Amino acid sequence: MIALQFLTRLPVRLDAPPDGSALGRSLLFYPLVGLGLGLTLAMLAQFLSEVGGWLPAAIVLAVWVALTGALHLDGLADSADAWAGGLGDRERTLAIMKDPRSGPVAMVVVVLVLLLKAAALEPVIARHDWTALALAPVLGRAAPLLLFLSTPYVRPGGLGSELARHLPRRGGTLVLSATLVGVLLAVGVRGTWPLLATGALFCRLRLSMIRRIGGTTGDTAGATIELTECAILVGLALAGG
Template sequence: MSADDSAPPVSSGFFTEIQLAFSFLTILPVIDQRPASEETVAASFAWFPIVGFLIGLALAGEDWILAHFFAQVIRSVLIIISLTIVTGGVHLDGLADTADALGAGRERERALDILRDSRVGTFGASAIFFDLTLKILALSTLAGHRRYAALIVAPMIARWAMLLVARGLPYLRASGSGSTLLSGKVSGVRTAAVAIFTIVVMLMLGAMGPVALATAVALAIVFAMRSFYRRWLGGVTGDLIGACGELVEIAVLLAM
């Protein structure tokens, strides 16, 4: 038997890509334990907004249930706690590391060293505090249909922003899950399909004025952060991508 014959089968296809996207963005276990090819891992990046939509749908359902027992402010706190738990706080960690790297000044190598460090400094802790506070306060002001729309749209647009901010920029680490995730170009067909899906969801949710404003604000943030990342470090890391997602999530809730 050759070495190739003894190797485990490689998983690929649409469902594998979706499962990988869930594994990157949530703490939910991946059902298919077979190894995936680098092309499949890279392709899974395109489905991030779909995962965001499903997260938002679950949050909206949770909020509907909690509305029978708790006031709006308490529900808002519980929803943000649920969002943090289901994502494993990974994007919050990225925001914290990015804030610490910014706080260290403009020296590129020093900033990259801080981004590799798992410890959270003063700037990072402050960023997490203001992130969670702004999300809770913004969500607390929303009620009725607009509240449900915001809960669905915010995670979806935030994960769409993560796709857009990294598109075409070099990945600054030679190893790690992010290097594999961004190892190839995301298919234009997949990107177009996700964009169409996102637009259809927005149209179905109604509240088009606030949703359109939130989308415009998100795109402006993505454009600004792409330009900043390119000038500051010359590319992106997983932490920088996560930080963009967090800021867009806050901005969408505020805009709604």
């Protein structure tokens, strides 16, 4: 329920504010929340598939953004501004990420990612490839779990530091392993190169974070979710049904 409340805009109410231990354990359920989101989008796409054209893709994407409250897009925008305006300096990069304003670089990156998602959704929906649509949010939500397991959290205080500090590492490894096996079984041979390309993108993003700021933040984790979703969706769209 904590993961569902944080990752979506569904009206989830908790009896009491969660403690650090519960926050850390909630990371283990991120891929499950992604699966619920993916199945919801797949059912919507199936309902709209007979309409044809770009309208189903646009509606599915709009619902996708609405269900997540554009939370991860905000992290993507902040990270894009920080990487462009930080000029290679760690402290300047971290300061820009905290600025609530968005510059032109942020706008361009967000528009490009949404455009790529919409362009990938059109063929996926046209050929009724519900597996690709259902799995993109799963891998997107598995990405921050892997990021928190493998990368230091560099901004002290706040929700992200509690997540990183209390994440059960053994449980996280088991959840990631089970998620990967499930995804491989679902996509089969045609998903091999999209998965490898998405993995390579994750490694490149993580390396960039390490070099620039020494680890990850909540904003870079959100950016990783968006870029992972985009990469696997585009890859599976190109790979065919």
